[in-house]
Amino acid sequence: MRRSQFLIGVVVVALVALVNSIYIVDEREKALRLWFGEVTAVIEEPGLNFRIPVLHEIVKYDDRILALDTDPLEVTPADDRRLVVDAFARWRIKDPVQFRRAVGASGINGARSRLERILNAELREVLGGVDSGAVLSADRVALMNQIRDQARIQSASLGIEVVDVRIKRADLPAQNLAATFERMRAERQREAEDERARGREAAQRVRAGADRTVVETTSEATKQAEIIRGEADARRNAIFAEAFGRDPEFFAFYRSLAAYEQSLLGENSTLVISPDSEFFDYLKSATVE
Structure with a gap:
């Protein structure tokens, strides 16, 4: 009986020693075998390995990134x-x-x-x-x-x-954000004001150009109108001169009729003129002999 118990104890101790002497290195690990703190082996290959219990210390490190x-x-x-x-x-x-x-x-x-x-x-x-x-x-x-x-x-x-x-x-940093945002806002406002100023300047140039074009166009039209009017007056005077040269008496009669028309334009026109005035020469009746 005692012999059997002794054998069982020996087997248990042997199994415990065997278990403690075996260690596994994973493929994701590297292991060091230490002998009283000194490295005696580097195990980089995965698998089953052996050590001396108590005397050997096994340290494992992750081999991944x-x-x-x-x-x-x-x-x-x-x-x-x-x-x-x-x-x-x-x-x-x-x-x-x-x-x-x-x-x-x-x-x-x-x-x-x-x-x-x-x-x-x-x-x-x-x-x-x-x-x-x-x-x-x-x-x-x-x-x-x-x-x-x-x-x-x-x-x-x-x-x-x-x-x-x-x-x-x-x-x-959080304490600088407010100041930075305020500085950015001021910078954007300055840029916006610069853009507005450039826009106003461009608008002023456009208005000045338009005003100059209006003046130039009006001046050119006025000049052309005066030229045409002068040419028409010259033509009219030429016609009058030619007519006067052909029949002075008729021209004088025409001038008198035009004077009558201008004098009697008003609704209540009153003329105080001597009956012997030349103004009535063409209004007098012919004397019947």
Whole structure:
């Protein structure tokens, strides 16, 4: 009986030891085997592996590309226009041995904290050397690539590789928005007033041109009318002169009739003229002998 219990105990201990000596490395992981804190093996291939219980420590790290979202950071570009920048990075563990030596037992969380400090420093350095317009424009890929390259160099000692850096958002601080909007509104009002002034100036030029055209057209019409009137008067006088030359007596008679007509235009015309006046020569009756 005791022998059986002993054998059962030995089997249980052996099974526990066997279970504790086996570990599995996933295809998404890299593992380090440590001997009293020192790295003795790097396991990069997925599968079943063995260790000495208690003596060997197995540390696993994610081998995929990891994300790091930084907290909003206030930066001051070259034109002293403060901006709040929100960025993110994509990174991976390139050298697990170097990574273990750099971050120790803090692992992924410790690496994220140190990488965020590196990224914030590079954001301040790169964005502080350009105007805010370059940061706010859609074409800021060159700036993001520059931040990525410098962060990659600074983080190489951690055994990690920075794959990509992107700026998600770049806005003005909340306390500056009202002043900025007011400045933008004033600028738009100034531009609108300039447009109105140019419109009034153009309208004035159009009116002046139209007035000049009216004066020129009226003057030309008046000149033509005077020329035509003068030519008509000359023609009329020529006709009168020709008629007078042919029959002076008839012309005198015609002139007298015209004088009568002009004198008797009114409704109550009264003429006080001597009966012997030449004015009545053509109104007198012929003497019958």
